[in-house]
Amino acid sequence: MPSLTITGTTRVFGTLAHPIDHVRVPSVMNPLYEKHGIDAVMVPIHVLPEDLEDAVRGMRANRSLGGLCVTVPHKVTIAAFCEEVGASGRRVGAVNAVRFDAERRMHGDNFDGQGYVAGMRAGGFDFAGKHVLQLGAGGAGMAIAFAVAEAGAASLSIANRTLARGEELAHRVHKAFPGCITRGVAADADPAGYDVAINTTSLGLHAGDPLPVDVGRLDPATVVSEIIMIPEETALLKAARARGHAVHYGRPMLEEQIKLIAAFIGTPFPSFEACSAGTSG
Incomplete structure (x- = not known):
């Protein structure tokens, strides 16, 4: 070089x-x-x-x-x-x-959202027609929500500790992309029934952080996706892999x-x- x-x-x-x-x-x-x-x-x-x-x-x-x-x-x-x-x-x-x-x-x-969607596509996942659970409504999560809807997701549920913030983001996303059904849900809402669960929160950056979702309540076929890059394998991804879920890392x-x-x-x-x-x- x-x-x-x-x-x-x-x-x-x-x-x-x-x-x-x-x-x-x-x-x-x-x-x-x-x-x-x-x-x-x-x-x-x-x-x-x-x-x-x-x-x-x-x-x-x-x-x-x-x-x-x-x-x-x-x-x-x-x-x-x-x-x-x-x-x-x-x-x-x-x-x-x-x-x-x-x-x-x-x-x-x-380019937060576009980069995320492109990274998922590079890993073989297409959002078109998919039902998506997004964990978190701040920072990069805002950009990712719009990009996921733009990529053709059938529905997007945004789970956030402050319900009103998730609902407000869901309203904005639906206004921009009315073909995607959007809603804000409580952070502890039932995570079953989704094709992919995306963690856009900071939970997982530090050892001892609680999981952002109860992996045991996800459908077996749900893909679990992370945007945290360090550590490469967060506690969420470890738990998901242990239960047989396909996972996508933050690096792409x-x-x-x-x-x-x-x-x-x-x-x-x-x-x-x-x-x-x-x-x-």
């Missing part, structure tokens, strides 16, 4: 976050830039929420900066600075990728998002191989 050489023509991209120590996107993108001979580099950009407006002003002025991956806590607030936001970003009200055009205008969109969502974001910011990869570094975002 050729070594990364930075010159005056190198296009610079950033991962915008606070805190910054959990961010791994540069360690995924830079080896791919090297592998494919793309004259680009991605660096971490640490900005506090109260400094975001000043940071945006500076980034607009930096003509070497071609775009951004955006993660916590800036996904929502950065959208307000964009002159143009794509359909997914508008539905969710948040963006996780930004590109700068020649006039330094900002174009944003959200990242890999498909990387492809989509790279193309959006102007550095598409001719091919993609799984990367060894985990990420957050």
